[in-house]
Amino acid sequence: MAFGNIPTVLTAEEIINKAFKGSSKITINDREHFYWVRNTAMARVQAVSQTIDAVLLKYVSAFPSFDNLHPFYYELAELLIGVNPIKKSLGGLDWCRKQVAAIASKHLSQMRKTRNEDTIERLRESAYGRIASVVKQLAPDLEFLNKVRNEIKKIPTVDTVAPTIVVAGFPNVGKSSLVKLISSATPEIAPYPFTTKGIHVGYFEHKWVRYQVIDTPGILDRPLEKMNEVERQAVMALKNLANLIIFIIDPTGHCGYTLEDQERLLETVKGLFQVPLIVVENKMDLSKTDSDRPKISTASGAGVDAIVKEALAILHKNMPKMEAIREGF
Ligand SMILES: Nc1nc2c(ncn2[C@@H]2O[C@H](COP(=O)(O)OP(=O)(O)OP(=O)(O)O)[C@@H](O)[C@H]2O)c(=O)[nH]1
Ligand SMILES: [Mg+2]
CATH class of the missing domain: 3.40.50.300 (P-loop containing nucleotide triphosphate hydrolases)
Incomplete structure (x- = not known):
């Protein structure tokens, strides 16, 4: 298939819930209470950031690379949807991946430096809050890409070589x-x-x-x-x-x-x-x-x-x- 199999694109809310829910199951045990708290909090922040990155990357790679597309598909995608808006939204996903990684890395490094359990919890909450807010900014792009996915599914597969x-x-x-x-x-x-x-x-x-x-x-x-x-x-x-x-x-x-x-x-x-x-x-x-x-x-x-x-x-x-x-x- 020219457009591959594009998975359903989740909403921003669904992506956030999925990442937070998954991370809440993580605990890193340690005999020393402080390390238990810190390592668990850090692992959770890391997991949230990795889950979001994986989900967004999955979308970015599932969409076709328009520059290498056969002109029939390219022009049809342009006609039915518009290639530039799709590229822009995919660019938004990449932007978000970078932001999430940066937020996670900044908070993790601060968590690593502190010996205070309250500070650890505050940093974890702050990381979650900022990550959620960045992902929420993607809401229109995700919604649009899901519509695109449904439109693209209607484009028939043609044999571009057969007479x-x-x-x-x-x-x-x-x-x-x-x-x-x-x-x-x-x-x-x-x-x-x-x-x-x-x-x-x-x-x-x-x-x-x-x-x-x-x-x-x-x-x-x-x-x-x-x-x-x-x-x-x-x-x-x-x-x-x-x-x-x-x-x-x-x-x-x-x-x-x-x-x-x-x-x-x-x-x-x-x-x-x-x-x-x-x-x-x-x-x-x-x-x-x-x-x-x-x-x-x-x-x-x-x-x-x-x-x-x-x-x-x-x-x-x-x-x-x-x-x-x-x-x-
Ligand atoms: N009597 C007769 N009717 C025909 C013939 N070919 C097609 N039809 C009828 O003409 C009508 C249109 O046929 P389609 O094959 O749907 O025409 P089309 O060109 O694909 O139409 P669009 O998809 O609307 O552009 C249908 O009612 C057919 O049954 C024919 O050779 N003789
Ligand atoms: Mg017809």
Whole structure:
């Protein structure tokens, strides 16, 4: 998985309670009462600081290092959440780890110097209080990172190496229906636009090569800055993953959009993405145009095999190295 398995991010309060509760169980016995008191207090402060450090470090390391992320994931994270706020909050966690370590070390060294039991207890309390207050300052960051974690979980894992077909077009034209027919993906299909709200990934195998097929949300022909978050995810997939685009047109009017609008989007897509493109007219069981474009019906399956064949031929032609490897088997 691109984002690994990010654990639930605890709240500041939960982290503090966890650390304090764990430390309260520690006692370091000594025959001499003073040492018993001092060593116990010191061990507790140390334990509190170590627990907090371990918890925060776990979060920092569980989040991906955004600078090494594949552009598809990076841009999707940027679109859905915003990379800078995530980096800022993770930076906050690191800041807190340093503060906690410094507070602990300062108090421990003072505890080491005193022979007074009351002073020891006062120092322990002061360390606890300051540590708690620093962790409490993290509350908004922790809450935000937990939300990020839940958003990140929704980002699908894609194969960034497999030859990839991205299926695109206006809403409701039959993209998901095609993806479901030709790959292992099981996207939702429904008779209204914007059924697909994110990227769905499926695979099929042909002669020992695994091909990736990506279903995208429908896009309307409008400038990128006017597109909503759902449409932009389609653009991210087209831009960062496609080796070939299958552009579906529904010329029957069944989808609720005109042929002219769809043709305009096709021109936009051609201009934006420099990858081979197959234009297919779907729903030929309802009606068909007399264009010379390939025609399919995902309802009856007519014409679909021919499209897959054409897609494979184009992918092979564009990936001579892959073909050579494949032929070598
Ligand atoms: N008659 C007919 N209906 C079709 C065909 N292909 C798809 N449909 C119907 O068209 C509607 C939309 O199909 P989807 O596959 O969900 O379309 P989509 O392009 O993925 O739609 P969004 O995800 O909303 O963008 C559904 O009611 C399908 O059953 C076809 O070849 N013939
Ligand atoms: Mg769909």
